[in-house]
Amino acid sequence: MADFGLVEQGTPIAETRRRQIEGVASALFRERGYAGTGMREIARGLQLRGASLYAHVGSKEDVLFSIVERAADRFAKALSPYLHADGMSPEYRLRGMVRAHVRVLTDNLEDSAVFLHEWRFLSPERRSEILARRDSHEQAFRDAIAAGTTGGEFRLVDERLAARNLLSALNGIAGWWRADGPLSADQIAEAYADLHLSGLLTEVSAPTTRS
Amino acid sequence: MADFGLVEQGTPIAETRRRQIEGVASALFRERGYAGTGMREIARGLQLRGASLYAHVGSKEDVLFSIVERAADRFAKALSPYLHADGMSPEYRLRGMVRAHVRVLTDNLEDSAVFLHEWRFLSPERRSEILARRDSHEQAFRDAIAAGTTGGEFRLVDERLAARNLLSALNGIAGWWRADGPLSADQIAEAYADLHLSGLLTEVSAPTTRS
DNA sequence: CCTACCGATCGGTAGG
DNA sequence: CCTACCGATCGGTAGG
Numbered sequence: 001m002a003d004f005g006l007v008e009q010g011t012p013i014a015e016t017r018r019r020q021i022e023g024v025a026s027a028l029f030r031e032r033g034y035a036g037t038g039m040r041e042i043a044r045g046l047q048l049r050g051a052s053l054y055a056h057v058g059s060k061e062d063v064l065f066s067i068v069e070r071a072a073d074r075f076a077k078a079l080s081p082y083l084h085a086d087g088m089s090p091e092y093r094l095r096g097m098v099r100a101h102v103r104v105l106t107d108n109l110e111d112s113a114v115f116l117h118e119w120r121f122l123s124p125e126r127r128s129e130i131l132a133r134r135d136s137h138e139q140a141f142r143d144a145i146a147a148g149t150t151g152g153e154f155r156l157v158d159e160r161l162a163a164r165n166l167l168s169a170l171n172g173i174a175g176w177w178r179a180d181g182p183l184s185a186d187q188i189a190e191a192y193a194d195l196h197l198s199g200l201l202t203e204v205s206a207p208t209t210r211s
Numbered sequence: 212m213a214d215f216g217l218v219e220q221g222t223p224i225a226e227t228r229r230r231q232i233e234g235v236a237s238a239l240f241r242e243r244g245y246a247g248t249g250m251r252e253i254a255r256g257l258q259l260r261g262a263s264l265y266a267h268v269g270s271k272e273d274v275l276f277s278i279v280e281r282a283a284d285r286f287a288k289a290l291s292p293y294l295h296a297d298g299m300s301p302e303y304r305l306r307g308m309v310r311a312h313v314r315v316l317t318d319n320l321e322d323s324a325v326f327l328h329e330w331r332f333l334s335p336e337r338r339s340e341i342l343a344r345r346d347s348h349e350q351a352f353r354d355a356i357a358a359g360t361t362g363g364e365f366r367l368v369d370e371r372l373a374a375r376n377l378l379s380a381l382n383g384i385a386g387w388w389r390a391d392g393p394l395s396a397d398q399i400a401e402a403y404a405d406l407h408l409s410g411l412l413t414e415v416s417a418p419t420t421r422s
Numbered sequence: 423c424c425t426a427c428c429g430a431t432c433g434g435t436a437g438g
Numbered sequence: 439c440c441t442a443c444c445g446a447t448c449g450g451t452a453g454g
Contacts, residue, residue, distance in 0.1 A: 031331075032246070033245075033246050035243070035244050035246040036247075039449060040448085048424095049423075049425080051451080052423045054450065055423065059449080059450080120244075121244075157402070157405075158402060161406075162406060164383065164387060165380045168379055168382070168384070168386070169380040170379075171379070171383070172375065172383070173379070176375060183372075191369060191372050192376055194368075195368065195376055195407075196376075196406075196410060199405075199407060249431075249432065249433085250432085250433060251431085251432085259440095261433085261434090262434075263439045265435080266439065271433065423454105424454085425452105425453095425454090426451105426453095427451085429448100430448080431446105433444105433445105433447105434444085435444075436443080437441095438441090
């Protein structure tokens, strides 16, 4: 609790400034959209003039791309333990993926929302890259579902549809969740996992239904 | 199949022009966002000059509001038969609501996407109105789910969470569905209804699992 | 990181 | 529905 001040930061000032710019930009992009946010607005959030931002970033689109790519990195990293079954049951695996995805979402609400909704303002090449990464994320969910249907634990469903159904529901959380709300990220993750696993499992394994 | 040409339109030209403007605007707002679309772009889609649009609309925001409000009307109307149970089983009721919602979404893809994503660019009063209508739409789903849990047909779930889970999944369809794709709107609606009802029903009623 | 400035474009109006 | 135009704002650069 005591305030020791800052002893050693370790991060170069320039890099910190970059992150500060991206942080303000992320909040504004989420709230007003990329096209609805001006560089001067971002600068104002840091008590700077608009032109000063260009000492730290190449362009407005570069800022968007940094935010979106970092978000994509987080989602990919969170799923990496689940890319192969490694003896996990399909239920355990999918539940872990749901929890991981929701955690990234709620721990990085603004970046995640920007990642989900503002990618269309990227240049064609960058947009393609991001869409490919989104697709491989969805593929990971498809694979986990397919493993369950193959093994007989899950009902026969269209994995593509079931994966989109699940991911759309999870991403929707970014639209209404608040850190100061009544439900923790993990509570929501468990509730969503229950709902979706009940929809997939053949055996009714009495999923944890707490109030 | 024969082309009889147009015999009698019945709609005044001015009203038609208004709708044409909204049609072009809806497509552009969906693709580039409200803030990313200029009035001159909308005009270009109708072979007009930007200034000419103002003979038909009061402002850019008025155009957005017309689109968004019409979409809200459609969703509300589609759910109206299901606002009260009237002897319907919870399963029948919720399945009907899913089908109705998906139909409106797929029959009016552009307007629906604009309704879902561009409402934040409305003036505070109009934004409040639309958010209230969205909330009462969600309330209808909550009610249908609550009726099922009360009656014992559905598992005990947090209705608010379950409704958001369902609606987010359904609205996500607007992000990927194509009219010329492999799945009809009704096929998707049935598949989604199956997935979600399986997650809610206490009795495993062997939902229709076709390939 | 600042001031000063660039050309382009924005939503919208005047007047016909 | 057009031409001509308004002030404001846009992303970004020059030069220090």
